[in-house]
Structure formats: C-alpha cells, structure tokens
Amino acid sequence: MDEGPAGGDAVWARTSDGVRIRVGLWPLAGARGTVLLFPGRTEYIEKYGPAAGDLAARGYATLTVDWRGQGIADRLTKDPLKGHVGDFDEYQRDVQAALAVAKHFDLPRPWHLLGHSMGGCIGLRALHDGVPVASASFTGPMWGIGMPAAMRPLAWALGVLGTLVGRSESYAPGVVRDAYVLIQSFEGNNLTNDPDMYDFMIRQTRAHPEIALAGVTYGWLNAALKETSALARLPAPAVPGLTFLGSDEGIVDVAAVQTLMARWPNGRLEIIEHGRHEVLMDTPGRRRALFDAMAAHFDAHSGATTPRAAAS
Numbered sequence: 001m002d003e004g005p006a007g008g009d010a011v012w013a014r015t016s017d018g019v020r021i022r023v024g025l026w027p028l029a030g031a032r033g034t035v036l037l038f039p040g041r042t043e044y045i046e047k048y049g050p051a052a053g054d055l056a057a058r059g060y061a062t063l064t065v066d067w068r069g070q071g072i073a074d075r076l077t078k079d080p081l082k083g084h085v086g087d088f089d090e091y092q093r094d095v096q097a098a099l100a101v102a103k104h105f106d107l108p109r110p111w112h113l114l115g116h117s118m119g120g121c122i123g124l125r126a127l128h129d130g131v132p133v134a135s136a137s138f139t140g141p142m143w144g145i146g147m148p149a150a151m152r153p154l155a156w157a158l159g160v161l162g163t164l165v166g167r168s169e170s171y172a173p174g175v176v177r178d179a180y181v182l183i184q185s186f187e188g189n190n191l192t193n194d195p196d197m198y199d200f201m202i203r204q205t206r207a208h209p210e211i212a213l214a215g216v217t218y219g220w221l222n223a224a225l226k227e228t229s230a231l232a233r234l235p236a237p238a239v240p241g242l243t244f245l246g247s248d249e250g251i252v253d254v255a256a257v258q259t260l261m262a263r264w265p266n267g268r269l270e271i272i273e274h275g276r277h278e279v280l281m282d283t284p285g286r287r288r289a290l291f292d293a294m295a296a297h298f299d300a301h302s303g304a305t306t307p308r309a310a311a312s
Contacts, residue, residue, distance in 0.1 A: 003200070004049030005056040013097040021073040021094050022066040023101040026052040028059070033302050034107040036098070036133065037064040038126075040117025040142070041083055042180065042213040044071035046204060050197075051280050054287065058295035061108055065098045067091060067122075070213050077169045081177065081214040084169055088227035091122045092129065099131070110134035112298045113239075116280060117252065118142045121227060127237040135301035137294050138243040140277045143260055144228050144253025159225055162218025175215020179205050182212070190250040190276055197281040232256065236264035242297040243267065244290055246275025246282075 008026045015021060024045035035055050037048055045064050052062040066073040068091070069084055077084050085091065102111065113136040115123030120141025127136060145155070158172060176183060180191075181201045192198055205212050216224075241264050245257055261269035270293060272279045272286055279290055 004046075004052045008049070008052065010045055011101060013101050015068070015093040015097045017090070017093055019068045019074045019076075019090075019093070021068055021097055022071060023098050024048070024062075024064045024066075025101075025105060025107070026056065026062040027105070027107070028056050028061040030059075031056075031061040031108040032059040033110045033112055033134070033298060034061040034063060034102065035112050035114050035298070036102065036131075037062055038095075038113065038115040038119030038123045039064060039067070040119050040140075041216070042070060043116075043119075044204075044211045046208075046211075047201065048280075050200075051291075054291040055295070058291060060112070060295065060298065063098065063102050063107060065094060067094050071211055077217070080210075081179075081212060082169065082171065082217050083213050083215060084217040084220050085223055086168060086219050088121070088125070088223050092125060095122065095126050095131065110302050112136065112301070114138070114294070115141060117277065118224075121224070121231065124231055124237070125227065127239055128231075128234060133239060135240040135242070135298055136237070137297055138241070139279050139290075140245060140249055140252050141243060141257060142224070142228065142252045143231060144256030145224060146249070146251050146253050155221065155225060159218055159222030163222045168219030168222075169217050171214075172216050172218050172221045177214050179212035179214060181205055190248075191278040192276055192281050193274065193286075194281065194283045197278070201281075228253075228256065232260070236260060236267060238266070240297070240301050241267035242270065242294065244270045244272055244275075244279050244294075246272045246277060246279050248274055248276050251277045 005026050010022050010024045013021050013023050048064050055062050069076045111133045113123050113133045116139045120138040186195050186198045243261050261267050
C-alpha cells in the first residue's frame with residue numbers, strides 16, 4: 001500500500017452494529033510485536049504507509065484502520081464529506097472489529113497501541129476497556145479539543161442544542177467544508193513542517209477523492225466533548241504510556257494532555273521542539289528521533305533483547 005513496506009494489504013471487517021470498516025495490515029517476518037495504530041479524524045490507512053515503514057525498520061508489524069465515516073469505510077451521512085458519529089462508543093465497535101482481524105491473522109505479540117489525535121481519544125478509552133496491549137504511545141492525542149477557554153461553554157451549548165433540535169448531522173458552525181490539505185497551502189498549515197509529507201497528503205487526496213473528509217457535525221462535536229470530559233475524570237491507565245506533543249501543537253488541548261501525563265504513574269511526556277500536530281509526519285530528523293524513542297518504549301515492554309536494525 002501507498003509508500004508502505006512490502007506485503008501490505010487491507011481487508012473488510014463488519015462491526016457488531018453492521019458498519020463496514022477497512023483494516024490495513026503490514027505484516028513483518030520475524031516481528032518482535034505488532035503496533036495497533038489508531039488514526040485521527042479525517043485519516044485513512046494509506047496515510048500511514050511511511051509510519052509502517054518506520055516501525056518495520058525497528059522490528060514491528062502494523063495494523064491500522066479506516067474508522068467508520070472516513071477513509072473508504074462506510075460513511076454515516078448522505079454527504080460523505082461530513083465527519084459524524086452520534087456517540088464515541090461507536091468507535092469502540094470499530095476497535096473490536098479490528099482486534100478480531102488481528103486475532104484472525106495471528107499478528108505477532110505482544111501488541112502495542114499507537115494513537116494519534118482522535119485515535120488517541122479512542123485508544124485511551126480502549127485502554128480503560130482492557131485492550132490487550134503491553135504498552136501505549138500517543139501523538140498529539142485528542143484528550144480535549146483545542147480552543148480558547150472562553151469558547152468552551154459555547155462549544156458545549158452548540159453541540160447539545162444542535163443535537164436536541166435535530167441538527168445532529170449538520171455541519172457545526174465555522175468548520176471547513178472540504179479536506180483541509182486541499183484548501184490550506186503548506187505555508188501556515190498546522191500539521192507538519194515537512195513540505196514533502198504535506199505534498200504526500202495532497203497527492204493521496206487528489207488521486208482518491210473518496211477518502212476526503214471535511215468538518216465535523218453538531219453530533220460529532222457533542223459526542224467528542226462528552227467523551228473527552230468523561231475520560232478526564234478517570235484515573236490514568238496502568239499500561240505504560242509514552243506521549244509525544246509538538247511544541248507548536250494547535251489542534252488538541254495541550255493542557256489536557258499535560259494534565260493526564262502528569263498523573264500517569266508509568267507515563268512520560270516528550271515535547272517535540274517546533275513540532276506541529278502531525279509529529280509522525282514531520283521532518284526526517286524529528287521522525288527518526290520519535291520512532292527511535294517509541295520503539296525503545298515498545299521494546300522495554302516486549303521482553304525484547306535483540307538490538308533493533310538501524311532505521312533507514
């Protein structure tokens with residue numbers, strides 16, 4: 001699959017509520033384990049081909065997923081560009097379907113979780129629900145939505161009222177109506193410092209417009225605020241956790257990430273200097289350092305003793 005390691009493939013899976021999602025697999029002969037990579041909102045399997053290559057160079061197979069409503073999984077509204085779910089519990093049904101695929105293909109254990117942005121929110125809930133992983137890592141996790149403090153009461157009100165008056169599937173105010181990378185030039189983008197990676201995302205979206213996703217609905221906004229608020233009230237998971245956050249993060253709530261990592265007993269927060277939201281897709285030097293640290297974290301909780309192959 002797109003710029004990923006050889007042997008990548010994707011399969012369809014059906015969730016318990018009948019939604020068809022897609023699960024991507026990059027197996028690796030002799031892998032020391034498998035990374036369950038939970039993507040963010042708007043994302044899709046092929047975007048993580050380079051990340052799967054970085055993980056393979058360090059000894060790990062990868063599984064990732066097109067969540068419901070994005071990629072080429074089933075879209076949930078008549079307008080396929082709308083990012084919508086009615087409840088974040090729906091994503092946990094996708095998690096269970098993906099885990100069934102991992103078990104079916106007997107992906108190498110131990111398994112480790114890697115959650116980016118919205119996938120970090122989904123992954124945190126999955127940890128609380130007992131997803132069978134030895135450790136977890138997060139990048140720019142959506143444990144809160146980035147916005148000025150004065151806007152939070154308005155966001156809550158909009159999400160609740162929009163849902164109550166039957167506009168759950170309508171766009172929330174102020175959101176973009178097309179894929180972000182197609183309307184935002186590289187200059188001024190809040191995702192990456194690397195022009196090649198930004199061009200990679202643009203090329204994929206132009207070549208396959210069916211993967212594009214625009215802004216969120218009132219229903220998604222309401223569900224996301226409820227879920228992040230609920231997760232913030234829970235104790236930190238017992239699973240060892242390593243989180244990476246760009247110093248120039250502009251999408252998720254930085255304070256929420258700092259607060260949770262400060263009380264995570266076996267957790268560590270790494271700040272990527274000058275990193276933006278997509279630290280997995282930043283400049284080569286930043287990516288190399290990040291994946292080295294992440295693989296060392298996974299190794300430390302895998303019982304692995306064999307030295308890692310040098311990354312390309």
